[in-house]
Amino acid sequence: MPETMRLHEQIGRLARQIAETANQPMAFMEVCGTHSHAVGRYGLKQLLPDNVKLLSGPGCPVCVTPTGEIDWAIELAARPETIVTTFGDMLRVPGSKSTLADQRARGALVQVIYSPMQALEIAQKNPTKQVVFIAVGFETTTPTVAVAVQHAAEMGLDNYTILCSHKLIPPAMMLLLESGEVKLDGFLCPGHVSTIIGAAPYQQIVDNYHAPCVITGFEAHDIMKGLYALVKQSAEGRAEVENEYSRTVRSEGNPAAREVVRSIFEVTDAVWRGLGLLPGSGLKLRPEYERFDAAKRFGLKPSGAGEHPLCHCGEVLRAVTLPVECEAFGVACTPEHPLGPCMVSSEGACAAAYRYERGR
């Protein structure tokens, strides 16, 4: 195929340009699980010179959900009056004692759905049950959840709630730079999230931390183009927001989607696995929609449960430990018997490393 050949040549050229331009050791981070998996699937790290490192950050929404909140979902599933609805990724994530898949096999009503609107249909069809949607996700997911809550309010549904674990990506990026735990020379910014938030939120990262931010897509050539832009900025001592994904991301993002989110949710402090409590990094329902908050309706109390003692997902999410450096990786922790979420989720960094890079 001539088009494929062109792409190959383009990617080969980008790899050469990266190698020629990288005049010092550089480390960049992607903060999107879809990027982690694309990098693994295409084997892109093999195309980078030794002095350019690409790290995975806290870009998998399931992975950054703390164990205590997973326990809440499991606790809700165990109640006889509830139907828990969730995206499939959440099913096998271990809480402190069990998983949603476990609860389902023991008789709990847990339904995998593909769109938040499906939970509303399930609530309408089961008026005698309480239907809870496990609302996990970054800026890409929240607009659809906001629309679902809006519909629930219009329909006057009183048997529908969400367990709200929504998180915002830019505060986590800033925390990583602030902590200085890992030396980072810039970010490969998430294409999907950026379709909603646009380019503006990255400007404060550039301004405050002089860290280049490049928005890019998920094909091999998108990622390589993004990396070349980062390497070039770094080598030239520049720090700017660049959009290499302009075929999809407009610099203003999607104001209409943000407005829907703003009408239903407000920004709050949130606990991230691995990062701890981050001010202004999460969303909660506005007071007028609080009746749809599962934690409130069911009086859920923080469990204080920690992670499995052998699990290093926290360090992996901060890129302090690489997946393959974790002593449990591939031994005590496998996709079949995961200790932590990074090995379970299709967007997790450990799952990507296990699937594509182990013993290559």
Place this chain on the structure above:
Amino acid sequence: MPDDIIKLAHGGGGLQMQRLIEQELLPACDATYGRGGEDAAVLPGAAQIVLTTDTFVVRPAVFPGGDLGKLAVCGTVNDVAMRGARPVYLTLGLVVEEGTEIALLRRVMRSVRDTCKEAGVALVAGDFKVVERGSGDGIYANTTGVGFPLLPEPTSIHRAQPGDAILLNGPLGQHGLAVLAARGELELMMTVESDCAPLAGLVATMVEAGGAGVHALHDPTRGGMAAGLNEIAAASGVGMELEEGAFPRDVGVEGGCEVLGLDPLQVANEGKVMAMVAPEVTEQVLAAMKAHNYGADSALLGHVVKGPAGRVAMRTMLGTRRIVDMPSGELLPRIC
């Protein structure tokens, strides 16, 4: 957390299912007649026979490209064929839930009849049970198939040899995606048809073209091609090297998989056969496949290598390398 109860992941076609079969089911089987893992058993007698059984719980019972009846015949016919055999006889057991529409039963049985005819098998015995509403979900079916080997030494997943070519008769993932789309839970803007097809005829032409050079055949159903290749690599104690660029493509499946975060290599097929064939017959077998109705898009994907034993690797279109791993857990329940 050790497993003390059955979970959907135990039926997913990946590692967890493999372990459960090894630990809980195989101990009851007579090891004289095979080591497990094959698509069908080859049994001694006045003439060698090939025997297998399979149960079908697909939801929904009707999907683009097929239905439960067609699937129940194809699944078993194909498993018999994978031993390099000609399927001949079939039995059918049905468990039907009270309240199921007779029109559905009629449709399923019409498909059974038509597919048996196409596959050249005779339905010779059957059973029918009804369970109370709520104890099942529509219709479950079991088929048992009997066939006769076409080769003195049956094809086997234990017989892949270094140097063998790895062949495949078309694009991957159509069945799994078609069933998923047919559930109507996804608003997928696509029409993918299941590849569900009886492969007895295709396999017969392959065996005719390649003779004893056809070493291993396998139909990549649950767990997809990724599971199938890993099973053969492990059973034969060999490695495999694939070329991503050589795979036949279905853009509909690729798009759907992209949206859902699935890997077409891990999605189920019901009309695909992968073959490990000796280098000296590769060309003839591939030509025979391409000439057949169910093999027009056949391709040479790569080669069996000495080792490391059990490792399936792929050279991507960019020239980088990655592992093709055994899928783990539940991908999509009740696709077959």
